[in-house]
Amino acid sequence: MPSLPTLGYLIPQFPGQTHIFFWREILALERMGINVALFSTRPPPKGLISHKWSDEAMARTEYLGNMNPKHAARAALGVSPAIWAKDVMREGRELAKDLAIASAAAQRLKESCARQGITHVHAHSCARSALVAMLAHQLGGPTYSLTLHGPYSDYGLGQRLKWRHAKFATVITEKLLNELPDQVGDDRPEKVFVQPMGVDVNVLKRHAPYVPYQMGETLRVFTCGRLNIVKGHQDLMQAIRILRDRGLDVRLDIAGEDDEGGTGYRKTLEDRIVELGLENHVTLLGAISAEEVRRYLLDAHVFALASWHEPLGVAYMEAMSCQVPTIGTKAGGVPELIRDGRDGLMVAPKSPESLAGAIQLIAANPEKARQLGLDGRERILDRFNCEKGAELIARESLDLRISKEI
Numbered sequence: 001m002p003s004l005p006t007l008g009y010l011i012p013q014f015p016g017q018t019h020i021f022f023w024r025e026i027l028a029l030e031r032m033g034i035n036v037a038l039f040s041t042r043p044p045p046k047g048l049i050s051h052k053w054s055d056e057a058m059a060r061t062e063y064l065g066n067m068n069p070k071h072a073a074r075a076a077l078g079v080s081p082a083i084w085a086k087d088v089m090r091e092g093r094e095l096a097k098d099l100a101i102a103s104a105a106a107q108r109l110k111e112s113c114a115r116q117g118i119t120h121v122h123a124h125s126c127a128r129s130a131l132v133a134m135l136a137h138q139l140g141g142p143t144y145s146l147t148l149h150g151p152y153s154d155y156g157l158g159q160r161l162k163w164r165h166a167k168f169a170t171v172i173t174e175k176l177l178n179e180l181p182d183q184v185g186d187d188r189p190e191k192v193f194v195q196p197m198g199v200d201v202n203v204l205k206r207h208a209p210y211v212p213y214q215m216g217e218t219l220r221v222f223t224c225g226r227l228n229i230v231k232g233h234q235d236l237m238q239a240i241r242i243l244r245d246r247g248l249d250v251r252l253d254i255a256g257e258d259d260e261g262g263t264g265y266r267k268t269l270e271d272r273i274v275e276l277g278l279e280n281h282v283t284l285l286g287a288i289s290a291e292e293v294r295r296y297l298l299d300a301h302v303f304a305l306a307s308w309h310e311p312l313g314v315a316y317m318e319a320m321s322c323q324v325p326t327i328g329t330k331a332g333g334v335p336e337l338i339r340d341g342r343d344g345l346m347v348a349p350k351s352p353e354s355l356a357g358a359i360q361l362i363a364a365n366p367e368k369a370r371q372l373g374l375d376g377r378e379r380i381l382d383r384f385n386c387e388k389g390a391e392l393i394a395r396e397s398l399d400l401r402i403s404k405e406i
Contacts, residue, residue, distance in 0.1 A: 006035040007397050008113055008121030008142060012129045014040040015057040017257055017287040018226065021197040021314045021386065022124060023053055028200075028390035037116055039109060041065040041129055045261040051289050062112055064105035064132060079103070079138045087161040095157040102131040109133070110141030118142050120167070120397045126155040130162040143167045145189075145396065148176055149197070150311035151332075152183045160187040168396050170195040170389070172312050173333030191396065196312055196337075198386035204294060204321035210373045212366035213301040219243075219250040219363050222300035222324075224293055224315040225307070227258040227265045227284070232306030232329065234272050238352035239306075241276045243359060250281070250359070253296055257287040297322040301369070302362050308349045310334050317384050320344065320376030325369045327358045343379040344372060 007029065011022055026036050042065035043058060051057075088096045109132055113121065121144045123133040133144035146169040152159055163169060163184045168191035171177050177194050213219050221240070225231040233254055243250045258264035266284060273282050285292075297303065303319035304327040312333040319326045326344040328334045338344035345361070347354035362369045 005120065005397060006037055006116055006118050007393070008039060008109075008118045009036050010039040010109070010121055010123045010125070010129050010133055012041045012125050012127060013044040014038065014061055015051060015054045016044040018314070020051065020290045021199065023051070023057065024198070024200045024386040025390050025393075028387050029394060032390065032394055034394055037112075037118055038062065039064055039112070039121070041105065041132070045259075052291060064108050079135060083138050083165075084158075084161055087158055091157045095161075098128060098131055098157060099135070102128055102135055105132045106135030106139060106141075109136040110139045113142045120144065122147070122393050122397065125149070126152070126159065126162055128156065130155070130166075131158060134162055134165050137165060145169060145393070147195075148172065151176075151309070152179065160184050163187050163189060168192070170392065172196045173336050175333050175336065176311070193392060193396075195389050195392050196384055197314055197317075198384045198389055199314065199317045199321050199380060201321050201381055201385050204297075204318050205377075206298060206323050210323045210370060212369040213363045214366070217249075219248060219302070219359070220300050221250060221252045221302045221304055221359060222255070222296045222319075223252065223303065223305050224255040224296075224318070225305055226256050227254075227269060229265060229268075230308045231256070232308055232349060233269055235306040235350060235352045236304055236355060237269075237272055237276055237278060237282055239304075239355035239359060240278060240282060242352060242356040244278075244281065246356075246360070248360065248363065252278075252282045253285055253300075254283065255285045255288050255293055255296065262286065293318065294322065297324050300324050302327065302359055304355060304359060305329070306347075306349065306355055307331050307334070312337055316344070317380055320373075321380040321384075323373035323377045325362045325372040326376055327355065327362075337379075337384070338376075339379070343375040 029036050038061040040061050040063055042063055084099055119142050121133050121142050123130045123144055124147045126146055126148045130146055137144050146166050148171045164187040166189045169189050170193045174194055180188055240250055240252045258266045297319055303324045305315055307329050310332045316326055316328050316337055328338045328346055329349040330346050331349045338346055340346035345358045347358050
């Protein structure tokens with residue numbers, strides 16, 4: 001049997017504040033004996049680099065995004081227009097622009113993979129990184145695969161082109177798989193798997209039992225997500241105001257930062273906290289480390305994330321893995337993770353009243369809270385362990401290596 005390959009692993013703007021699940025998967029691959037060569041388009045803004053492992057990850061990552069005229073010229077000469085002509089004709093000049101921007105990075109990726117003996121790259125994105133991987137392959141470089149992490153509309157033009165040449169792909173929910181025929185038609189690869197991202201259940205666990213809220217203490221609510229309107233933090237704040245008006249002593253800690261590193265939507269949320277009179281009861285923690293997230297989870301009575309749109313939700317998984325009673329919204333793929341009333345509670349998005357009701361239900365029912373936490377942990381163990389995604393990528397990449405050597 002041939003030795004395990006060095007796997008190329010391409011992630012846009014790595015390592016960002018939400019990239020802990022990538023790092024978990026990388027470590028899982030390495031525990032399997034697979035060498036992982038990290039590539040990215042460019043580093044994230046400094047305000048979004050928050051993890052203890054971020055420096056190590058950046059030191060290991062080759063950034064492809066610096067435009068190099070030599071690489072761009074080689075790429076332009078090396079890829080036949082027949083590969084992308086019909087896509088550009090169908091989708092327009094913006095796709096041609098994206099291809100041109102991606103070309104230099106593709107040439108650099110191809111050359112780096114050749115030096116390292118990398119025969120396959122997994123692109124954990126269906127945006128421009130996928131174009132980079134596709135072009136590198138067309139230049140004579142490694143085969144590639146894709147993971148779709150959210151709605152197709154979030155990942156730009158050229159979806160048919162990106163998927164057409166991929167050896168395999170994964171999508172994180174059944175919902176996204178069902179939408180695939182309308183998005184890429186016959187250009188889907190032969191193998192497409194439903195494989196959610198996951199969490200490290202050996203790290204995200206309790207060493208002491210969960211203790212439900214007791215009357216007379218402060219009810220501690222925690223949430224974690226980018227500071228963006230679609231994460232619904234403003235709705236959760238409104239729910240906190242409702243609960244305080246009902247006489248419940250409750251506070252909310254919000255982990256996460258906006259995409260500008262603190263100069264964007266954070267300002268809107270800061271103003272909203274003042275408008276609601278919650279200055280002493282809601283704290284914006286910024287982008288914090290995975291270790292700090294775990295500490296807040298283990299201290300929380302309730303985890304709630306009020307997303308308007310959510311492909312699936314790693315933050316929910318982290319809370320459930322730590323046996324924290326979890327409240328989610330009926331948005332996107334979340335119902336494939338949380339089964340309402342069984343391993344968490346679900347409410348409609350954009351509904352502060354419903355959020356307040358769900359939080360109050362958990363606070364008033366300590367045995368229900370405890371059971372939701374236990375069942376949430378079992379749900380993660382069964383379906384959302386990070387080892388599962390690593391095993392799939394390793395298996396399919398290794399199969400490609402064997403078939404090529406034969």
